[in-house]
Amino acid sequence: MSSGYGMNGGVGRCFPFWQEVLACYVVNASAEDNAGKKKCSPVLEDYYECLHHKKEHARALAIQAAYNKQRNAAPREDAPTAKQIRNLGLLGKDEDTKKVLGDAA
Template identity: 40%
Template sequence: MSSGIGVKGTIGRCYPFYADLRKCVGKKDVDSPTAMCWQENEDYFECLHGFKEKKRIMQVAAERKRREKLGESFEIDK
């Protein structure tokens, strides 16, 4: 990932997030707080693993199932 080259030979999908994280870590010094790069780190790991995306998909599926059980329609494209 740190090379920036993806599977298809172009820029990897998560490389921009990695570059932001690397830039942030490079700016850290002894006076900066330890959580200074938390947002960049969170963005990079979300791109790699998609935990928030998977959680949201499961929430939507549960709501769809709940509404179908009640006999209501569940159309996202209204």
């Protein structure tokens, strides 16, 4: 939370990052010259990532997309057909059940 206190009264999750941002501004920026603020952009970026998790979400989406691409590129060779799946457990369809379950049934 912006007050520096967390949901349960302790220190907020991103408060240490905010302290780093303030410390960077105190050391690098002055009232006359704002050029030192550019040095604080990596620290500020870390603070924004703590707040919004945009990079983390982007990485998770990229990993999910790569997983889906890989899974769709190499389908199972022994995958049962839709007809075999529909016939599972029906009377008189024991052959389809054995094919899908691998002769264990």
